Amino acid sequence: MINRKIIFTGPVGAGKTTAIAAISDIKPITTDEYASDMTKSRKPQTTVAMDYGLIRLSDKERVHLYGTPGQERFDFMWDILTKGGIGLVLLLDNTRKDPFQDMRFYTNAFRDFIEKQQMVVGVTRMDLQHKPGLADYRQCLESLSLPSPIFEIDARSHKDVTMLIQALLFSLDPGVTN
Amino acid sequence: MLKHSKTGPLKVALLSVGPHNRAILEFFFAGAGRSLFKTVSIPEAEALIVDYDHVGAKDEWEQQSNTHKPGIVLSVHPVELSxxxxxxxxxxxxxxTEAVGRVYALASAAEAAAAPAPVAAEPPPKREVVREEPVVSSSAPQQLFGGGSFPQPFGVSAKPARKLRSLVIDLSDEDDEDDSSLVAKPVAPEVAAEVEKVFDPAEANIxxxxxxxxxxxxxxxxxxxxxxxxxxxxxxDIDDPSDRRMDAIFFTPENYLLSNVLEAVRLARQSNQSVQLKLPGGGYALLMPDMSQAYCTLDTRADEFAMLCNNPVQTGQVALHIPSSTELLQLEEEARDHxxxxxxxxxxxxxxxxLTAQGRLSRNVDVNKRIALKHWPNMTRLEQFPQxxxxxxxxxxRPGTLFEIAKALDIPQRYVFSFYTAASTLNLFELDQTKLKSREKEKPQESRGLFARLLKRLLGGGKK
Structure with missing residues (x-):
């Protein structure tokens, strides 16, 4: 069995779960659903929950889609999560107070992985909040010396998320043909 | 939140620390560990933190060793230093969290060793670390995430025993706590055992x-x-730049609607006001810079619009107009209705x-100049064409000329010319020749097949 994976990251509410759902062959699984039996009897707690989706290419080939836990405090596990990953999809929410701070935080946290592989950035909720615009995000990426693709997306849209993944794959190898 | 019961936070200075671990530390210091640590300059510090895996860290630590300040050494491998x-x-x-207590113990031990034989001396002040237990499991997270005890990277290993752990963490300590609630909470062994249950969605039989x-x-x-x-x-395609057909691949933008559109965009952005571009035949385009949107009464996919773009316009056929606030309300209402x-x-x-260029290039383009894309176009909102x-x-x-890019990808030149014309109109190319550099990475060839199959699946051509 050949297993590869794509990591989706970004702040809480940026659309990681939705984006995984948009392209997954299965209904996304959230790991905390499986921990709920353990936790419900105690005081309120949050589980380190990863979203999981899957694209089956054949009986012997699968691409796993992992969404990182939303709580930034768990960034110490991201190094492990990214091992063997094809690339990173960073989702940013344009309605957040400082999405550039989010961009800096996540690109810094995943810097090694991004430099080794590739990153694509999807900005969600630009229909609700027009500013900052993509030009501002491009400037921010430039200041971080990251020439990554950055697109406005609707995380619910199969087409938009597919386009992000296309950009990721072509960035990894422009010689790929479909 | 984690907290000292008696004294302030431990003052630490960060020496060489890699960006990722620096981010972790800063995050921890600003959040859950803010009453445990405080970052200060080296002279003020009670302890120094160094990332021993980081370039130059060892030298820096050696330089600081004469300060005799205790050190917290971060490394993936065990490090034994005095x-x-x-x-x-x-x-x-x-x-x-535990490091604070260990550092004070270290300092106390060093002090005791250096001091003369104690004669009814008071014990050194000991800082007691009392924390609200952030981790339900006493074995987590160190055991969960630390070193070899963590399961193999998710979704990669084929080891049958690999499991993804479900880690349960109490988040009620974040920022909303009354300090009086900050007391140690013993963890029941059965709870810890319960949390040790593992779950890997990639391999679990669910x-x-x-x-x-x-x-x-x-x-x-x-x-x-x-x-x-x-x-x-x-x-x-034209293989030889001296080919007499070369002239046909150029056009003069000033003769077309494109130049009026660009002028309108420039005016709209400069004045930060909506600009109406009145088109021949009574149609118009409203450019709204504040929302980065345009409304056009003509369908941009219709033949009429294509003809408007790729036929030269005469002077006076197109006009720019900054609408009054009353006009703008009407225009915006019309846009909303359509x-x-x-x-x-x-x-x-x-x-x-x-539509203007139709695979041609602006007459001002130097086809022999090597150029590179500075920013990607916003592909999800743009009309697509092959390649x-x-x-x-x-x-x-990779910087390259138009011909080099077409050749490298083995695709028709007209697609490269089209991309260049449209992307350069959006100012997405690097203009500074001194900033051109190759960012190509080694491409594992074995992935190409998988990437192709994944693309095919996503685009609807592949089977499950």
Whole structure:
């Protein structure tokens, strides 16, 4: 069995779960659903929950889609999560107070992985909040010396998320043909 | 939140620390560990933190050793140095929390060793670390995330025993706590054992509900090809730049609607006001810079609009107008009523550029100049044509002339010319020749097949 994976990251509410759902062959699984039996009897707690989706290419080939836990405090596990990953999809929410701070935080946290592989950035909720615009995000990426693709997306849209993944794959190898 | 009961936070200075671990530390210091640690300059510090895996860290630590300040050494491998404690990477909040007590113990021991035989001396002040237990499991997270005890990277290993742990963490300590609640909470052994249960969705034998995805109706191939001809023309490649057909690949932007559109965009952005572009035949385009949108009364996919773009316009046929506030209200209302005519502003410029050029280049372009893409176009909102994503990807990684890019990708030149014309109209190319550099990475060839199959699946051609 050949297993590869794509990591989706970004702040809480940026659309990681939705984006995984948009392209997954299965209904996304959230790991905390499986921990709920353990936790419900105690005081309120949050589980380190990863979203999981899957694209089956054949009986012997699968691409796993992992969404990182939303709580930034768990960034110490991201190094492990990214091992063997094809690339990173960073989702940013344009309605957040400082999405550039989010961009800096996540690109810094995943810097090694991004430099080794590739990153694509999807900005969600630009229909609700027009500013900052993509030009501002491009400037921010430039200041971080990251020439990554950055697109406005609707995380619910199969087409938009597919386009992000296309950009990721072509960035990894422009010689790929479909 | 974690907290000292008696004294303030431990003052630490960060020496060489890699960006990732620096981010972890800063995050921890600003949040859960803010009453445990405080970052200060080296002279003020009670202890020094160094990432021993980071370049130059060893030298820096040696330089600081004469300060005799205790050190917290971060490393993936055990490090034994005098007057230091070792914290294994990846870092955990538990390890960081415990580090405070260990540093004070270290300092106390060093003090005791250096002091003369105690004669009824008072014991050194001991800082007691009392924390609200952030981790329900006493063995987590160090055991969960630290070193070899963590399961193999998710979704990669084929080891049958690999499991992804479900880690339960109490988040009620974040920022909303009354300090009086900050007391140690013993963890019941049975709770800890319970949390040790593991779960790996990638390999667990659980029911995975298949998604029945609605397949969007595909545009018939002949319709798509016709549109691509409108956007990119149908010129054949020219192998020799001295070919007499070269002249035919150039056009003069000033003769076309494109120049009026660009002037309107410039005016709109400069004045930060909506600008109306009155088109021949009574139609108009409203450019709204504050929302980065354009509304056009003509369908940009219609023949009429294509003809408007790719035929030269005469002086006076097109006019720019800054609407009054009353006019603007009416125009915006009309746009809202015909929302299908609203485009992203860049998408409007993109399609006008393509329809104007039809696979040609501006007369000002030097075809022998090597150039590189500085920023990717916003592909999700732009009209697509064949190979557009590959062109963007290659030009983003490698400077090259128009001909070199077409040759490297083995694609018709007209697609590269089209991309160049539209993307340069959006100012997405690097203009500074001194900043051109290759960013190409080694491409594992074995992945190419998988990437191709994944693309095919996502685009609707592959089977499950």
């Amino acid at each position: 007057n230091t404690i070792w914290l294994p990477k990846p870092l955990t909040s538990k390890a960081l 029911s995975m509900e298949e998604v029945a995805r609605t397949v969007e109706p595909e545009v018939p191939p002949e319709v798509a090809e016709q549109r691509w001809r409108e956007l990119c023309g149908d010129r054949e 929302a299908g005519g609203i485009l992203d502003l860049e998408a409007f410029i993109w399609v006008v550029s393509l 557009v994503m590959r062109i963007a990807a290659l030009w983003s990684q």
